Amino acid sequence: SPIRKRLLEAFTNANGEFLSGQALADILGCSRTAVWKHIEELRKEGFELEAVRKKGYRIISTMDRVTENEIRLGLKTSKLGSMIQYLDTIDSTQKVAHQLAQEGCPEGTIVVAEEQTNGRGRLTRHWHSPKFTGIWMSIVLRPKLPPFKAPQFTLITAVAVVQAIEQLCDLQPEIKWPNDILIKGKKVTGILTELQADSDKIHSIIIGIGINVNQTREDFPEELHSVATSIAIENGGKLSRSILIQQILANLEKYYQIYLEKGFAPLKLLWESYAISIGKDIIARTVNEVIAGKAIGISDEGVLKIQDKNGVIHDIYSADIEVGK
Ligand code: BTX
Incomplete structure (x- = not known):
């Protein structure tokens, strides 16, 4: 609901400080009883709430899921994530995002699932997407551009993901053109950019991002052992998927803005600084x-x-x- 969205935004802006029931009622334009009711629902969903007399409420997430509410709490973007479609299990988030794009969803809509049963790579390849371990997400953008510019979005997204991993972990991922992100030579992320377009105009770009976050070695099927890795394997510990999603969306929103204002040139330089294949x-x-x-x-x-x-x-x-x- 819109109130829930604004409540989570208010807690996000509070940056971990307490917010009084009255302050929340003022921000949301509703009664303190209504505020309490929404907070109670979040608690039932699994959020941890601290209520301290005279100070108010503070909320944290310890669930390690990627639900809409978990992504919203801490999300600092204005466009990306404006609508979040969360699914427990789905064949492919790309399929859902295509459908939503077709129906005219707002730009910045994201589709995210705990598990994909038929995740797609390029061509007809399969993307292994086991439950609760990775980020399986699709983002809908609507730049006013000709279709031949679309591959640039794979590159911009790769930069946003690499930087997000660097910002949250002690790792230096590298980009292998066009759509792989590697850590120590093994694939940690794949990006799939698809289009709904006329011959001269993009209607929607659907960017699919698959990130291995918390898998152990045993979580990968045999045939991926030599080619795939996860952030947890390389970093020696788990990472919150919703925090990583928030950071990726913040980075991508920033670079998308730069792209719309200044074009691809400044981002091309950034991309090249992370690329392994150039010069080889x-x-x-x-x-x-x-x-x-x-x-x-x-x-x-x-x-x-x-x-x-x-x-x-x-x-x-x-x-x-x-x-x-
Ligand atoms: P790609 O065609 O470059 O890579 C696919 C290949 O990567 C597979 O053939 C396999 O060898 C390997 N692979 C499969 N699963 C994994 C994995 N989990 N980790 C590492 N390597 C793997 C890359 O395609 C683009 C993938 C995009 C996935 C996202 S997830 C959200 C969205 N929804 C959807 O269906 N696809 C995208």
Whole structure:
């Protein structure tokens, strides 16, 4: 409800300080009894509430879920997360986000699930998304742009995620063009950017983000052991998924704003500072061919440029990359 949303915003702005029942009633424009009723409901949902006479209320989350309310408590964005669709289990958050986008949901809507039973990677690949351990989230944006700019959003999102991990953990993730985030060479995050568009105009961009947060080694299936890792494995401890979501949304909102005002150029520089493949010998496997050469950079559109041994420069729009030494 709108009151619940504003109540969680008020606690977010209080930054852990107590808020009196009267102050809350004033902020929300309702009675103290109504405030108490909403607080009681949050308590039933599992939030921990401290009520201290003469001081008021303070609220913390200890549930380790990614419910709408948990994401809202501490969320400091204005656009991203304006609407949050939370699901316990779903085939794919991308599918739900596509549907909501089609129905005209507000820009910044996010869909997040505790578990995906049919998470999607690129092409027809599967994304392993076990319950309560990772972030399986889709974000709907509506930039007024031609469709060929869409791959830039994969790159901007990658920067937002890498920085969020750096801000919350003692880890240095790296980006492998176009959509992988690696820690010590193993995949911790995949990004899938999809479109609803005409030939000349984007209607919606649906950015899917899959992050392995709290999995142990045993949580990964055999075939992923050598290629995948989680933040918890690398960081030696669990991390709150809702706090990581809040940080990613804050970063992405900031960079989206910069992008809309100044274009991709400033973000391209930032992206390059986290990229592992640039300047290295790589092998790019596209749907049609295999190209080997030196990755010399990305274009202003986010297209990868590879120079082969004959000096010919190839533009790569989508591929799987193997990075040499
Ligand atoms: P991708 O095609 O680059 O990577 C898919 C490949 O990654 C798989 O073939 C497999 O080898 C490997 N893989 C599968 N699951 C995992 C995992 N949990 N961790 C590491 N490696 C894995 C990457 O596609 C894009 C993934 C986007 C996932 C998000 S989750 C929210 C949203 N909803 C949805 O259905 N997809 C996106």
